[in-house]
Amino acid sequence: MRLTLRQLRVFRAVCESRSYSRAAEEMALTQPAVSLQIRQLEELVGQPLFEYVAKKLYLTPAAEALLKASEDIFGRLESLDMQLSDLQGSLQGQLNLAVESSAKYLVPHLFAAFRAQHPEVSLQLVVVNHAQAVRRLSISRDDLLIMSQVPSELALNFYPFLNNPIVAVAPPWHPLCARPNLRLQDLTDFPLLLREPGSGTRRAGEEYCHQKRAHFAETLEIGSTEAQLQAVIAGLGLALLPRHAASLELATGQLRELPVEELPLYHSWCLVHTEGKRLSPVARAFETFIRAERAKISALAERFSGRLTEKPAAG
Incomplete structure (x- = not known):
C-alpha cells in the first residue's frame, strides 16, 4: 500500500470535522482536492471510508481501523522528533492533552508548573465533556487525558492524583x-x-x-x-x-x-491513557511529573479552594 502522509492528514481532518468542506478549510485546500485525496485513499484501501446517512458523514469500519493506524503512525513520528531532541540534551515537542471541562481551570496552572522544568515543551489542550473524553480514549486520540470518572469498559492505565x-x-x-x-x-x-x-x-x-x-x-x-x-x-x-x-x-x-x-x-482527577499506548517522551515526562510532584500539585489546587489568598505586602 503506497499511502502518503498527506493523504492520511487529509483523512484525519475529515474524520475530526465529519465534513469535506470543513476539512478543506482546515487544510487550506479546495473541496475537490480533499475529495480526490479520499478517493485515492479508498482505492488503495479497497473499501469505502465514509458514508452519508441523513446528510451526516459517518466512518465505515475500514475508516475506524485506518484512523487508529494513522494515530499510531503520527504518534511514532512525533515521538521520533522528541527523541532526537532528547539526544541533543533538551526535551522538546508538544503535549497533546485532553481534559474534562471542569478541569480546565486547574490544568493550565498544572502545565505551567511542568513547563517551568521543561521550557521547550508546547501544549495542545482540548476541552471536552465526559462522553467526548470516552470517545477520544476509545481511539487513543490524545497523548494523555485528565478525567474524573474513568470508564471501566475500556482497557486503560490511570493514576488518581487530586x-x-x-x-x-x-x-x-x-x-x-x-x-x-x-x-x-x-x-x-x-x-x-x-x-x-x-x-x-x-x-x-x-x-x-x-x-x-x-x-x-x-x-x-x-x-x-x-x-x-x-x-x-x-x-x-x-x-x-x-x-x-x-x-x-x-x-x-x-x-x-x-x-x-x-x-x-x-471523585479524583485521574491521568489516563489507553493500556499499551506508546507514550512520547513529552507525555512520559508529564506523567512522571504528575506522579512525582504531589505536594506541588496540592499547593496549586489550594488556589481553587474558594478562599481568597492575600498577596504578601510589598517591601
Whole structure:
C-alpha cells in the first residue's frame, strides 16, 4: 500500500470535522482536492471510508481501523522528533492533552508548573465533556487525558492524583444560605441547574442524588460551566459543581457553598491513557511529573479552594 502522509492528514481532518468542506478549510485546500485525496485513499484501501446517512458523514469500519493506524503512525513520528531532541540534551515537542471541562481551570496552572522544568515543551489542550473524553480514549486520540470518572469498559492505565470535590452553590442572598445545617433533600424545593447530557459532573450529581433519594421537581439545562455559574448568580437555581470551577465566585462572595451534610461528593482527577499506548517522551515526562510532584500539585489546587489568598505586602 503506497499511502502518503498527506493523504492520511487529509483523512484525519475529515474524520475530526465529519465534513469535506470543513476539512478543506482546515487544510487550506479546495473541496475537490480533499475529495480526490479520499478517493485515492479508498482505492488503495479497497473499501469505502465514509458514508452519508441523513446528510451526516459517518466512518465505515475500514475508516475506524485506518484512523487508529494513522494515530499510531503520527504518534511514532512525533515521538521520533522528541527523541532526537532528547539526544541533543533538551526535551522538546508538544503535549497533546485532553481534559474534562471542569478541569480546565486547574490544568493550565498544572502545565505551567511542568513547563517551568521543561521550557521547550508546547501544549495542545482540548476541552471536552465526559462522553467526548470516552470517545477520544476509545481511539487513543490524545497523548494523555485528565478525567474524573474513568470508564471501566475500556482497557486503560490511570493514576488518581487530586481530589475533585463537588459542592452545592447558591447566590449569597438565597434563603438556604441562612441555615447552618442542610440535608441534600432540603435543596429539592428549588430548581437545579444541570450541564448538558454527557457531562461527567452532571452524571455524578444525578447518580448521587438518586442514591440519596433527593429528587428535584424542577431542573434547567445549561450548556457550559461558565453559563451555569452565571445562572446561579442570577438566581435561576442551585447547582452541584466542582469546587475548582467555582473558586473565583466563591472567593469573591458572588456565590456561597451550601453546608450540605452529604457534600462534598469526592471523585479524583485521574491521568489516563489507553493500556499499551506508546507514550512520547513529552507525555512520559508529564506523567512522571504528575506522579512525582504531589505536594506541588496540592499547593496549586489550594488556589481553587474558594478562599481568597492575600498577596504578601510589598517591601
